[in-house]
Amino acid sequence: MILNESDAIWAADEFIEYFSHMSNIEDYLRFVKKEVISSTSSLTSLHDEFFNEDIHPEDMDFDIKFVGARFQQSIPQEHYVNLLRAVSSHNNESNIPGRELRWMVFEKNTKQVLGFIRFGSPTINSKPRNNWLGKSPDLSIFNRYAAMGFVIVPSQPFGYNYLGGKLLALLCCSHFARETLNEVFEKEIALFETTSLYGSTTDASQYDGLKPFMRYKGLTESKFLPLLHDEIFHKLHDRFTLLNNNTPLTDNKASSKKMKRQTKMISIIRNSLQDKPKLDEFNSVIGSAFELTQKKRFYISDYGYANVREVILGEQKELLRGQNWDKFYLENIISWWKKKASKRYEKLKAEDRFRTKVELWTDDDEIQIIR
Secondary structure, rough: OOOOHHHHHHHHHHHHHHHOOHHHHHHHHHHHHHHHHHOOOOOOOOHHEEEOOOOOOOHHHEEEEEOOOOOOOEEEHHHHHHHHHHHHOOOOOOOOOEEEEEEEEEEEEEEEEEEEEEEEOOOOOOHHHHHHHHOOOOHHHHHHHHEEEEEEEEEEOHHHHHHHHHHHHHHHHHHHHHHHEEEEEHHOOOOEEEEOHHHHHHOOOOOOOOOOOOEEEEEEOOOOOOOOOHHHHHHHHHHHHHHHOOOOOOOOOOOOHHHHHHHHHHHHHHHHHHHHHHHHHHHHHHHHHHHHOOOOOOEOOOOHHHHHHHHOOOOOOOEEOOOOOOHHHHHHHHHHHHHHHHHHHHHHHHOOOOOOOOOOOOOHHHOOOOO
């Protein structure tokens, strides 16, 4: 597909305008978040939904609620999406292809929301994973045993006051999570993976300090351009579809279709532009935009198995329980977290740094973004 010069310049200018004002990943995330929130009218008066109590961690109890119509007495997916959108710094996609499992975590006594979790199938390739395994795995074997955490987001101020992000991460590593994933994914899950959202922009993440439940395995390498947010993406792709004989740039059932369509639009613009200065400007902005994507900190959990690596590599057939197996039971994980959270809570109270404000993007788009 080749565009005429006026269409090529128009499309190039849309990309240039979008990315030219962003100098780092935080600029990108704030821009996208503001656009999403400004176009959402249903996010109002949500403060009472989220935990904002002064309760000692030892006095807390937790309730994990499933999301989606396939589960009995579950949370509606739309409600999950709306509440997460108000809390999360990231623009989380609402419709995800493939197998996935979503949770909302509540404090049982107050019935208030503490955070959000979404599991899904793992990414196809990962440098730190390959380094840990010693080579790229056979995906037919690997996908049988692995799941990934794509959303692990505490509400605020629970995350700050109580190490809420660590609690959610630990729940993902529990035998309860593993057994649930086995049932929902129809697999034999033995490896959990996740990455920090902001990667090398910060020296630490909420997943640090969680041994033996979760371990840091290095930084990922990203070669993808940050995705356009929905409004500008659809504006561009609708125009390309029209110019392509009313045919989308990829099949509607294709995996990662948004990323593939964006990549194809960029390629078409480059092949179509005859104006050399405009092409140079376009390439410069797109090249800088690639730098926005930070390397992410990569973490794994083996759920207490002793030989996950060997099984994934096909060197052994049967998973074996390790010496830390019992630690991964839900009650033991929560007990471990309560000790850590109690120290955090008591220190904040002693130093008069305990926060009392519910932080929502619907109220304040300048809230602390790295969580």
